[in-house]
Each structure stands twice: as structure tokens, then as C-alpha cells.
Amino acid sequence: MGMAKVLxxxxxxxxxxxxxxxKLESPEIHYLLLGTGGDATQLGKYxxx
Amino acid sequence: xxVAKAYILSAQIDEASFSETLVDLINANNYSVIxxxxxxxxxxxxxxTAQKLSAPLIVxxxxxxxxxxxxxxxxxxxxxxxxxxxxxxxxAFLMAPPARxxxxxxxxxxxxxxxxxxxxxxxxxxxTEEKPKxxxxxEDAELIVSVGRGFKKQDDLKLxxxxxxxxxxxxxxxxxxxxxxxxxxSEDHWVGLSGHKVRPKLYVAIGISGxxxxxxxxxxxxxxxxxxxxxxxPFFKNCDYGVVEDxxxxxxxxxxxxxxxLKK
Numbered sequence: 001m002g003m004a005k006v007l008x009x010x011x012x013x014x015x016x017x018x019x020x021x022x023k024l025e026s027p028e029i030h031y032l033l034l035g036t037g038g039d040a041t042q043l044g045k046y047x048x049x
Numbered sequence: 050x051x052v053a054k055a056y057i058l059s060a061q062i063d064e065a066s067f068s069e070t071l072v073d074l075i076n077a078n079n080y081s082v083i084x085x086x087x088x089x090x091x092x093x094x095x096x097x098t099a100q101k102l103s104a105p106l107i108v109x110x111x112x113x114x115x116x117x118x119x120x121x122x123x124x125x126x127x128x129x130x131x132x133x134x135x136x137x138x139x140x141a142f143l144m145a146p147p148a149r150x151x152x153x154x155x156x157x158x159x160x161x162x163x164x165x166x167x168x169x170x171x172x173x174x175x176x177t178e179e180k181p182k183x184x185x186x187x188e189d190a191e192l193i194v195s196v197g198r199g200f201k202k203q204d205d206l207k208l209x210x211x212x213x214x215x216x217x218x219x220x221x222x223x224x225x226x227x228x229x230x231x232x233x234x235s236e237d238h239w240v241g242l243s244g245h246k247v248r249p250k251l252y253v254a255i256g257i258s259g260x261x262x263x264x265x266x267x268x269x270x271x272x273x274x275x276x277x278x279x280x281x282x283p284f285f286k287n288c289d290y291g292v293v294e295d296x297x298x299x300x301x302x303x304x305x306x307x308x309x310x311l312k313k
Contacts, residue, residue: 004115007080009091010147017084018052019150020143023113030078031055032164040055040161047051047157
């Protein structure tokens, strides 16, 4: 598996699963943001570990 | 590394179309782990997607570790009676309540891309109407008064509603027969393996025997109070406080006493 490439699915207000993905070794995380509410760039606050 | 990119899917689509869209996204990016929140929509959509990709779907995940090419996934299994750890060496879907985890914050700029939903030619959505729903979101409730077959008729549930009100607006939960068989309450209230999983600070179970399927939905409650006239009810082995008494006598008395205490 090496560096895990992870897709996290959720809304802008329910981002907790990023925490699950961050348990992996140096994961590259992509987020599938569902719904019309919220600004996707806000997810940048989880850009690092 | 953290979040590097966000895809935005704002269209409201059905489970089958979502699955088609997701399969393309997963294949294009070769994701090895797909983390999904718990909801009725995802239970269907992700089951379809996992089946299409021949990948395992592990639900109620509580922990995740990586050792080289192997993932160790721990989840609540066997009707929430055990924590099961499995080793995964290939792509997997992991489902869990987002509130269970807290992401580490470290800001970076990320790129975004809008996704267009993939339509399925053989299926055409004719109309979409929001399902009428009450205010109940029992999964988030901190106080729950839950009712079971100990109540003899639907009108008697007012005893539980009165207690819930005195407790400061507790939500009303119920066991399977009340929602699925008798339909005295909507499925929004159903607590159990096939209903909703709850983890309130206080769970008051009235007239519920405590079958494993019900316990699976509320075992993470902090304090559990059981009121039942059957001293052999299995629920008494899974509670913090047990009251062996006729609910029709005890619940109004409890409500009255609480009202008096809370007035002071």
C-alpha cells in the first residue's frame, strides 16, 4: 500500500473522518465535498498532519 | 500530508448515480482507502460501489493503523459486542461516524475541482421531493427516553413524553416493535442494530426487554436507567440503574418528583 491515497467523503460541517485518514502513514487525502453549503477551500486547514 | 485536494459534488443525486460517479473518481485516482460517514444514503450507495469494485466495506470503524502495506482496521463488530481488528492489504471502504475522530489542523492551500454527477442512461429521475421529517435527530441527543412494548397502547406513550419534557427536552427513542411493527412512532426514533445508534449521556429505557439488537444501538450510552416490571428482563444486566416496577405506576411518580425537584 505504501503511501495511502485516501478519499474522504463528507460535508463541510462533518469533517471528522479526515482525522481517521490522518492515522495513516503520510496519507495523501482528497475530500469529496457533498452539498451546496460551505467553501471547499476551508478544508485547507487540514492540509498537514 | 493532509487534505491536498477537494472535489465538490453539489448536485442532489440518487444512490445509483452517486455510486457511478464515485467509481469513476476512485478508478481515476486509484484511492486505496475511502472513508465514508454513516447515513442511510451511504449505506446503500457505498454498498453498491464496494460491490462494483470488489472491495470490502468495513462499518463502524473505531481505529486505523498502517504498517507498511498492511492496514489494521478495528471496528465494532458482532452486534457491537466486540472490537474486531482485521488486516487489509488492498482497497477498502471504511464507514464511521465523523464525530468519532478529530482531524489535526495545519493550514495549507488546496486545489478544488467541481465534479459532474454521472447519469445512468437506464435510470431517469422523475422527481425528487424532500421526505417530511420531524425535528428528531436522535443520534445527536444527549438525553433519551426510550419506549418499548411495555406500553399497552399508543396513547400511553404520553407518559414517556412528559418525562422527556421534565428532563429538559429529552428525545424519544423506541425499540423495534414500536417503530417497525406497531408504527406508533416514526423510524426516526428507532434505536437498535437496524435503527439508529445513539450515545447519549442518559438513556432511560421504559418497558424495553433489552434484546441484543436493541442493546447494539445504545451500548455506548454513558448512564443507562431501565424501568421494567419483569425482573428477568435482559436489560437489567446491561444498565447502571434498574427499577423493577410497573411503568404505569413508576413513570408518572418519577415525572412528578422530578418536576418538584427541578422547581426548587
